[in-house]
Amino acid sequence: xxxxxxxxxxxxxxxxxxxxxxxxxxxxxxxxxxxxxxxxxxxxxxxxxxxxxxxxxxxxxxxxxxxxxxxxxxxxxxxxxxxxxxxxxxxxxxxxxxxxxxxxxxxxxxxxxxxxxxxxxxxxxxxxxxxxxxxxxxxxxxxxxxxxxxxxxxxxxxxxxxxxxxxxxxxxxxxxxxxxxxxxxxxxxxxxxxxxxxxxxxxxxxxxxxxxxxxxxxxxxxxxxxxxxxxxxxxxxxxxxxxxxxxxxxxxxxxxxxxxxxxxxxxx
Amino acid sequence: xxxxxxxxxxxxxxxxxxxxxxxxxxxxxxxxxxxxxxxxxxxxxxxxxxxxxxxxxxxxxxxxxxxxxxxxxxxxxxxxxxxxxxxxxxxxxxxxxxxxxxxxxxxxxxxxxxxxxxxxxxxxxxxxxxxxxxxxxxxxxxxxxxxxxxxxxxxxxxxxxxxxxxxxxxxxxxxxxxxxxxxxxxxxxxxxxxxxxxxxxxxxxxxxxxxxxxxxxxxxxxxxxxxxxxxxxxxxxxxxxxxxxxxxxxxxxxxxxxxxxxxxxxxxxxxxxxxxxxxxxxxxxxxxxxxxxxxxxxxxxxxxxxxxxxxxxxxxxxxxx
Numbered sequence: 042x043x044x045x046x047x048x049x050x051x052x053x054x055x056x057x058x059x060x061x062x063x064x065x066x067x068x069x070x071x072x073x074x075x076x077x078x079x080x081x082x083x084x085x086x087x088x089x090x091x092x093x094x095x096x097x098x099x100x101x102x103x104x105x106x107x108x109x110x111x112x113x114x115x116x117x118x119x120x121x122x123x124x125x126x127x128x129x130x131x132x133x134x135x136x137x138x139x140x141x142x143x144x145x146x147x148x149x150x151x152x153x154x155x156x157x158x159x160x161x162x163x164x165x166x167x168x169x170x171x172x173x174x175x176x177x178x179x180x181x182x183x184x185x186x187x188x189x190x191x192x193x194x195x196x197x198x199x200x201x202x203x204x205x206x207x208x209x210x211x212x213x214x215x216x217x218x219x220x221x222x223x224x225x226x227x228x229x230x231x232x233x234x235x236x237x238x239x240x241x242x243x244x245x246x247x248x249x250x251x252x253x254x255x256x257x258x259x260x261x262x263x264x265x266x267x268x269x270x271x272x273x274x275x276x277x278x279x280x281x282x283x284x285x286x287x288x289x290x291x292x293x294x295x296x297x298x299x300x301x302x303x304x305x306x307x308x309x
Numbered sequence: 310x311x312x313x314x315x316x317x318x319x320x321x322x323x324x325x326x327x328x329x330x331x332x333x334x335x336x337x338x339x340x341x342x343x344x345x346x347x348x349x350x351x352x353x354x355x356x357x358x359x360x361x362x363x364x365x366x367x368x369x370x371x372x373x374x375x376x377x378x379x380x381x382x383x384x385x386x387x388x389x390x391x392x393x394x395x396x397x398x399x400x401x402x403x404x405x406x407x408x409x410x411x412x413x414x415x416x417x418x419x420x421x422x423x424x425x426x427x428x429x430x431x432x433x434x435x436x437x438x439x440x441x442x443x444x445x446x447x448x449x450x451x452x453x454x455x456x457x458x459x460x461x462x463x464x465x466x467x468x469x470x471x472x473x474x475x476x477x478x479x480x481x482x483x484x485x486x487x488x489x490x491x492x493x494x495x496x497x498x499x500x501x502x503x504x505x506x507x508x509x510x511x512x513x514x515x516x517x518x519x520x521x522x523x524x525x526x527x528x529x530x531x532x533x534x535x536x537x538x539x540x541x542x543x544x545x546x547x548x549x550x551x552x553x554x555x556x557x558x559x560x561x562x563x564x565x566x567x568x569x570x571x572x573x574x575x576x577x578x579x580x581x582x583x584x585x586x587x588x589x590x591x592x593x594x595x596x597x598x599x600x601x602x603x604x605x606x607x608x609x610x611x612x613x614x615x616x617x618x619x620x621x622x623x624x625x626x627x628x629x630x
Contacts, residue, residue: 172315172352175339195340196407208380208409214339215410216332218315219354262406269405270384283540284404 158220160184161230167221176220177201177212180227188228188257192286199285202258202265203227209265211284228257231264240264243298251289259285263299273305310342317354325484325516329353333376334410336403337420345429346437360414360518363387369524375414375517379470380405382413392522394530394549398473398567401534404541414517417471417481417497418509421464422543423453435461436505443505451609452545455617457571458605462505465568466498467543472567473532475575476549477522485515498572508572526561527553533624534567535616544568546617548624552583559583559592559629564600569617576600579621588629590622597621 157166160180170179177194180186180203192200194213201212204226232238240263243249250256262285271277278299279292287295300307318324324331329351332338341347360374363385371387382388383399403411425431425444433442445453445463454465471494479494498509511517529552536542547567553560562583564576579596586592597618604614 171312173310173312173342195343196336196404199404199406202406209406210410211336211404211406214336214407216315216335216339216352219317219332219335219356221317266405269380280540281405284406 156221158217158223158225160186160225161227167218170217172216172218174217175213176203176205176215176217176225179217180212180225186227186229189261190254190257192255192258197286198255198258199262200255200258202261202285204261204265207265207268209262209284226261228261231261238264240267240298240302243301244295247294247298247301248291249295249298250287250291255285255287255289259287259295263295263302266299267303273303275300275307278303310339311345311348313349314351315354316351317357319357321358321360321484321516321518324353324355324358325486325514327351327353328514331355331516333412333415334378334407336407336411337415337418341420341427344427346427355414355516356412366521371522373413373520373522375412375519377413379403379408379411379413379416383408391525392473392477392530394476394532394551395470395473395522397530397532398469398534398547398549401532401544401547402469413470413520416468417474417517417520418511419466419468419471420508422467423464424449426464436464436501436508439504439506446607449609450607452543453607453610454571455569455604455606455610455613456566456574456601457500459501459503459505459571461503462501462571463607464501464505464571465543466570466572468573469532469534469544469547469567471498471573472547472565473549474520474522475573476551476563476565477525478563480521480523481517482519482521483511483515484518485512487512489518491521494573495575501571505571525551526563527551529554529628531624531628533620533627535620536568546613546620548617548620550624550628552625552628554588554629557587559586559588562625564596564621564625566600566617566621569601569604569613576621578602583625588625590626593622593625594618596625 156168157164177189177191180189181191189203189212190200191213192198196211196214199211202209203212204210205215205220206223232241238260240260244256244260249259259282262282266278266281269281271281275296278296282295282299297307314329316327316329318327330338330347330349330353332352332354333356338347342349356376358376361376362374363377363382364372365387366372371392373382379399379402383396388396399408402408420426421436423436423445425434425448426437429437431444433444435441435443443462446460450463452465453463475494480491481494481497482491483489492510496510499507529550531550532547534544534547536544544567546569549565549567550562552562562580564579566574566576576599579600582596582599583592600621601614601618606614
C-alpha cells in the first residue's frame with residue numbers, strides 16, 4: 042500500500058470513533074505533503090460504514106496540548122449531539138460521564154511525546170482517538186494494516202498478535218492509547234513479499250498453515266519467541282506457541298518452521 | 310465497548326487521587342468491557358507509575374512492584390532461584406502474549422471465568438448483579454468452586470499466581486485515600502457469602518503498589534496445575550507446595566490450592582497433619598483428604614474433589630522427591 046493515502050476524518054458522520062484524528066507521517070520521498078489525497082483514496086477504496094480514512098496532516102507541533110484536548114472534547118460533544126434520543130436513553134449516564142474534565146487533565150500531565158505511537162516505524166498522533174479503540178482495530182480498521190487478524194477478539198486465540206516494544210501481545214486486549222510512546226510492529230513491519238523475514242520464509246518452506254488466518258499471529262508470536270528464554274526442544278516450542286490457536290491443525294509444521302529458525306533440529 | 314475517559318497519571322499520588330477504574334495489563338478488564346460486564350466511565354492507566362521493579366530486600370525477601378509483568382516476574386533470576394513455585398505458577402497461566410501484558414497487581418484482582426458472570430444476557434449472577442441469584446448452581450458448573458462457596462455464588466478464583474503467593478504468604482501493599490497499609494494475602498480475599506460482588510478488602514481509590522514475599526521457608530517447591538488441555542487453560546485443580554524437608558521428614562510445609570476455591574485456598578489442615586511427619590505417600594494422602602474435607606460439590610463438579618486430592622498428593626511427592 043502506498044504511504045500517505047489513508048486520510049481524511051469523517052466530521053460529517055457520528056461514528057463510533059471520534060473524528061478529528063490526525064496522522065503524523067514521515068513522508069516518503071516524492072509525495073507532496075501539501076496534497077490532500079482524501080478524495081482520491083475515497084474514490085479508490087470502497088469504505089464500509091464503520092471504516093474511516095484519516096486526514097494526512099503534517100505534525101502540528103504548534104498546537105498545544107490543551108488545544109488538542111479541547112479539540113477532542115469538542116468532537117465528543119458533536120458525537121453526543123448527533124445521537125438520536127433513543128440512543129441517549131440507552132447510554133445516557135455513561136456517555137454523559139464520558140465527557141469530562143479528566144481527559145484533558147491527563148493529556149496536560151503526559152509529555153507530548155507520549156501522545157503519539159510508532160507503528161512499523163511511522164509515527165501516529167493519538168490525540169483525539171477515542172480511548173476505547175483497541176490496537177487491533179486501530180491497525181486494521183483505521184490504518185488498513187489488515188495482515189493482523191481478528192479471531193476471537195478476547196485474548197483466547199492469538200490471531201491478533203503484534204509486538205509492542207519488541208514483545209508479543211494480544212492487540213485485541215490492548216487499548217491503542219496505551220501504546221503511546223511505544224513502538225508497535227505488525228506483520229507488515231517484519232517483512233514484505235520480496236523481502237521475507239526468515240520466519241516467514243520458514244513457514245512457507247514447512248507449510249506451516251492451511252487456511253492462513255492464524256498465520257500472521259503465529260509468525261509474530263514465533264519471531265518474539267526466538268528471543269525469549271525458553272528451552273531447545275519441540276515441547277518448549279509447543280508451550281511457547283500455546284497462545285496461538287490453529288484451527289487447521291498445522292502445528293507440527295509450525296514447530297518445524299520455528300525450530301529451523303532457532304537452529305534446532307526437530308524432535309530434539 | 311462503551312466509551313470512557315482515559316487518563317494516565319505519572320505518580321502514585323495522582324493515581325490514588327483519580328476517580329475511575331485502574332487499568333494495567335487490561336487482559337481481564339478490556340475483555341470484560343467488551344462483554345459489557347464492566348462499564349467504567351473513566352479508566353486510569355497505572356502502567357506509567359514507577360512500580361515496575363523487583364528488588365531483593367535486606368532480609369532476603371522480595372519486593373515486587375505492582376506493574377511488574379507476569380513474564381518478567383516468572384523469568385526473574387531471584388524468583389527462579391528462591392521462589393520456583395511462583396515462577397512455575399506464572400508460566401502455567403494464560404499464554405506468553407498475555408503474560409507479557411498482565412501485571413502483578415492486576416493478576417491479584419483477576420476476575421472469575423464463570424460463564425454466567427461473563428455473560429450479561431444470562432440473567433442471574435450475584436457477583437455481576439447483586440440480588441439476582443446464581444445461575445451456575447442450577448446450570449453448568451463443571452468448572453466451579455467446591456471450597457468456600459455459598460448459596461449465592463460458586464465462582465472459582467482463576468489465578469495461578471495468587472495460589473503460589475498464598476503458599477509464600479505474600480504481603481500486599483496498598484495506597485489509598487486514607488493512606489498506606491499492607492494486608493496479608495490470606496486476609497486479602499473475601500469469601501462470597503451473601504456479598505459475592507465484594508471480592509477483597511480494597512476500598513474505592515485503593516491502589517496495590519507492590520507485593521512483598523518473605524524469605525521462602527523452604528526449597529522444596531512445586532506448582533502443579535491440572536486442566537482440560539496441556540496449556541493455555543485455567544486450572545480445574547492446582548496445588549502449590551512450599552516445604553522444608555530434612556532427613557526424610559517434613560520440617561515445615563505450606564499447601565495452597567487453585568481451581569477449586571472461591572479464593573486462592575490455603576489448606577491449613579493439611580499442613581498441620583504433615584508437619585514433622587515422614588514425607589511418605591501415606592501421609593500425603595491423609596493430608597489431601599483433610600484439605601478437601603469441607604468440599605461442597607454439585608453434580609457436574611464432584612470430580613474435582615478426587616482430582617484436587619490427587620493433585621495435592623502428586624505435588625507433595627514432586628516437591629519432596
